[in-house]
Amino acid sequence: KGGICKQVLASEVKIGDEIELRAGMRVALDSEVISGKAFVDTSAITGESLPREVKNGDILLAGFVLKDGTLRAKASACESESALARISKLVELASTNKSPHERFISRFARVYTPVVVILAGLIAFILPFIFDEGFAAGGFEVWANRALIFLVISCPCALVISVPLAFFAGIGAASKSGILIRSSAVLSTLARSKSFIFDKTGTLTKGVFNLNLVCSDKLSDKDFIAHAAHATSSSNHPVAKSLGAAHAKMQPDCKLCGKYECSELSGLGVRAKSSSDELLAGNAKLMRDCSISDFEYNCWHEGSIIHLALNGRYKGHALLGDELKSGAKEMIEGLKNAGINTLMLTGDNEIAAKAVAKELGIDRFYAGLLPEQKLELLERELGGGVVAFVGDGINDAAALARADVGIAINAQDVAASAADVVIINSDIRALSKAFGIAKRSRGIAWENITFALGSKIVIMVLGVLGLAGIWAAVFADVGVSLLCVLNAIRAGRK
Incomplete structure (x- = not known):
């Protein structure tokens, strides 16, 4: 804390505290990497014989051993959990x-x-x-x-x-x-x-979706993905993460600003509201349940489909492919x-x-x-x-x-x-x-x-x-x- 690094017992570390891990050390707490890159031996926990590379955003489990490099991570669980x-x-x-x-x-x-x-x-x-x-x-x-x-x-x-x-x-x-x-x-x-x-x-399936197709005659592909990514920005669903990745690839300089207040609808999708707009992103049942006007769905491609509605009007759908x-x-x-x-x-x-x-x-x-x-x-x-x-x-x-x-x-x-x-x-x-x-x-x-x-x-x-x-x-x-x-x-x- 405050730029000072000191050695403490694992039981003293709180969720959200930053920890530094060096080569040869065993990870004491479940944590998320926030900087650095290294190979870790996961055999004690997962049984995998080959070391796994971890980098920013990856999860470390207690019991992993760093083979090389230095990592900074944020504790995501206390010792007892x-x-x-x-x-x-x-x-x-x-x-x-x-x-x-x-x-x-x-x-x-x-x-x-x-x-x-x-x-x-x-x-x-x-x-x-x-x-x-x-x-x-x-x-x-x-x-x-x-x-x-x-x-x-x-x-x-x-x-x-x-x-x-x-x-x-x-x-x-x-x-x-x-x-x-x-x-x-x-x-x-x-x-x-x-x-x-x-x-x-x-x-x-891997739960990692690739954007294959955008079907919309009312929005450009870039605008469609931008609206869908903003609507789902607070969700941890694999589809939401994929939309965020597609948006970052199309518009790397445009960050998801969080201006929408988002609520997840279990099994249906996401509703996002701002002072001027309401976005709905999800499956066909969500569109029907919310009585979205002009809703038409005639896509026969194989893949996962996410529909988008803006202020009660249907704007089209995107086709996402998931790998086995x-x-x-x-x-x-x-x-x-x-x-x-x-x-x-x-x-x-x-x-x-x-x-x-x-x-x-x-x-x-x-x-x-x-x-x-x-x-x-x-x-x-x-x-x-x-x-x-x-x-x-x-x-x-x-x-x-x-x-x-x-x-x-x-x-x-x-x-x-x-x-x-x-x-x-x-x-x-x-x-x-x-x-x-x-x-x-x-x-x-x-x-x-x-x-x-x-x-x-x-x-x-x-x-x-x-x-x-x-x-x-x-x-x-x-x-x-x-x-x-x-x-x-x-x-x-x-």
Whole structure:
């Protein structure tokens, strides 16, 4: 502050304070770069092996390490709300929220333990009278020995240790790839998913729009973009940012002055007012809801369309093109090969949505939706098997929270808090990896349950019949536990 730089604890830094970062330093707080350029190692947080270049306006997460250069950044979160703090909270939740398999083992152990102790007592004190001549004939020593062998064999260590370990190993493998899973229960539920529902913009597409076409016979292209950029200047929506970039490219000397008082209309667009003008920029529904005169819409090009109205009169529309994320098509193909149904929900127009769904091979899609309509359609899908919803923005938070499994891609704040799974970077391919890890962890847990119970039951029967001695009992306890643990560790492979 005041041009003075001093070293302080991360807990003392407030949101908005400027911090200086030098080569070799680990970022302590989530922050936004305000000057400088450098390469940062993001592997601790995102799992990416290659350093990433950051510059003015880019986001730094706590845990990143500067490889070179010097940066000045502005703190965007306090220490308790940083990326590292959120990861720590997720780890704590993962250790307390048990999967159905773990809950089954806990309930099973509460019943199983007293039952086997009672059975061992029956073997030692009752069977000598049934199969021998009682204690006097030396039968007690034989059956007491068999009862002890029975107890050793029946020890449930293999189940109690290896089943939770399979899920913890899976959560660890996911975190190495930049995938944060809230708990082992979430991992188990994700493995049983039958349908994946996707948001479009920012999830399946990059959310970086390029201006392709302006259709207006009432304003020049330059004036149209200037009005649209002024109207949306206070919005963080990807379309608004793209319009601002197009305006800066067309008129680099003309800054967005902020003379308009802007209000965002969820799922519709933006209304901006000044002392003399009112601008509306958004979708066709906004134009109809506001009864804009002369509204005509006959554009059949593929892409996202933003309409503009000035003082109640329609001025035309602009066509914006969004790019698919790298790996999105392969991810959808992988899910479909695994028997997963895919559905896309978007607020974009029907033409743009249809083009994306067709290119990716998505089974069904719904376009022109408001956030509450997305939630209604999600509710309709629930009940037909486990449903996972994949989104990235604040407008997806309700759907992320309502779905059986909410998955946030490169999300911050509200969306990340509402999600059960957070993919820190924007690599959509991590979704297939998360699903694969979940399937593998759940499969290994069932393998351990089946193998442990099956082998113990067989050897217990042999022990009661006198066909299995103490070494067989040791194998049934320690050996089976070791084999199950080694099998569970396989879930930790990336």
